[in-house]
Amino acid sequence: MSKRIRLAMQKSGRLSERSRDLLNRAGIGVELRGGQLYCQAAAFPLDIMLVRDDDIPQYVADGVCDLGIVGSNMIAERLEARGLKGKVVTLRPLEFGRCRLSIAAPSNSGIQTLRDLDGKRIATSYPDSLKAFLNEQGTKADVVEISGSVEVAPAMGVAEAICDLVSSGGTLAANQLREIAVVYTSEAVLVRTTKSIDQEVMIAIERLTARISGVLRAEQAKYIMMNAPATAVDAIRRVIPGLEEPTVVPLHGNKQMVAIHAVAPEPIFWETMEALKIAGASSILVVPIEKIIE
Numbered sequence: 001m002s003k004r005i006r007l008a009m010q011k012s013g014r015l016s017e018r019s020r021d022l023l024n025r026a027g028i029g030v031e032l033r034g035g036q037l038y039c040q041a042a043a044f045p046l047d048i049m050l051v052r053d054d055d056i057p058q059y060v061a062d063g064v065c066d067l068g069i070v071g072s073n074m075i076a077e078r079l080e081a082r083g084l085k086g087k088v089v090t091l092r093p094l095e096f097g098r099c100r101l102s103i104a105a106p107s108n109s110g111i112q113t114l115r116d117l118d119g120k121r122i123a124t125s126y127p128d129s130l131k132a133f134l135n136e137q138g139t140k141a142d143v144v145e146i147s148g149s150v151e152v153a154p155a156m157g158v159a160e161a162i163c164d165l166v167s168s169g170g171t172l173a174a175n176q177l178r179e180i181a182v183v184y185t186s187e188a189v190l191v192r193t194t195k196s197i198d199q200e201v202m203i204a205i206e207r208l209t210a211r212i213s214g215v216l217r218a219e220q221a222k223y224i225m226m227n228a229p230a231t232a233v234d235a236i237r238r239v240i241p242g243l244e245e246p247t248v249v250p251l252h253g254n255k256q257m258v259a260i261h262a263v264a265p266e267p268i269f270w271e272t273m274e275a276l277k278i279a280g281a282s283s284i285l286v287v288p289i290e291k292i293i294e
């Protein structure tokens with residue numbers, strides 16, 4: 001029996017859908033039904049463990065799982081802030097689950113800067129990240145650890161300020177809280193254990209990582225095709241920065257015109273299309289790319 005990767009990802013929550021979706025787009029074939037804790041991928045040597053996001057850093061650090069998909073905030077809290085950073089390596093950021101860990105206080109409280117927090121209590125589910133940050137900043141506040149609904153702590157008299165994850169800021173505003181400082185920013189990452197890994201599994205991990213990179217690059221990139229006078233090729237290349245070595249082929253029956261085909265590494269906006277037209281291009285087509293392998 002061939003050896004398989006063990007990957008931990010969030011069972012249900014903000015990261016689960018995007019994690020599944022990413023694996024599926026990488027051709028992994030995960031069919032997950034509600035309530036399942038374990039699943040074998042059909043189309044790849046990969047077994048998936050569905051767990052709470054809080055437990056993922058430790059599973060990967062201990063080598064119980066080879067890989068994990070988790071917010072970098074959890075890696076920071078569970079490993080980095082505890083001196084265990086070297087237990088995992090980040091293979092790549094995954095471009096979803098973006099948020100920040102922020103300190104906030106009631107808008108009407110008079111607490112406006114970190115200095116105003118001296119001697120105050122801050123409620124959080126991220127005690128170790130917060131303590132490290134306060135130490136670094138020389139702020140002497142007390143950290144009160146609570147496991148959920150941190151945003152109501154000031155109203156309940158549990159603390160004068162909070163430290164919690166924020167994405168749009170809507171929850172803070174709804175609770176009349178004002179952001180004072182950002183502890184760190186976070187996004188979902190693919191991490192690997194630094195414990196020794198079987199050679200066969202390591203090769204599968206490299207294949208999986210390359211596929212994930214391909215999916216994420218393809219998401220950004222567009223394939224662009226246009227016709228143009230041969231003399232306009234250089235001007236057109238200057239319109240799209242990063243447009244590497246486009247394919248330029250003569251148009252049948254028209255010696256002055258060429259077709260230009262290229263992968264643009266970033267989305268093409270209407271303004272860019274208009275600039276291409278001004279540079280001499282016509283019949284400009286922009287199409288999505290499904291997969292890329294370098």
Ligand code: ATP
Nearest residue numbers: 013014015052053054071073097098099165166167
């Ligand atoms: P679990 O049951 O797995 O412990 P949870 O309730 O602790 O779930 P979620 O709220 O699902 O966790 O958040 C999971 C991750 O999503 C966070 O650790 C963070 O990386 C990311 N995230 C992105 N935006 C936000 C946000 N606005 N608030 C909270 N988490 C966010």
Ligand code: ZN
Nearest residue numbers: 052053054055
């Ligand atoms: Zn959690």
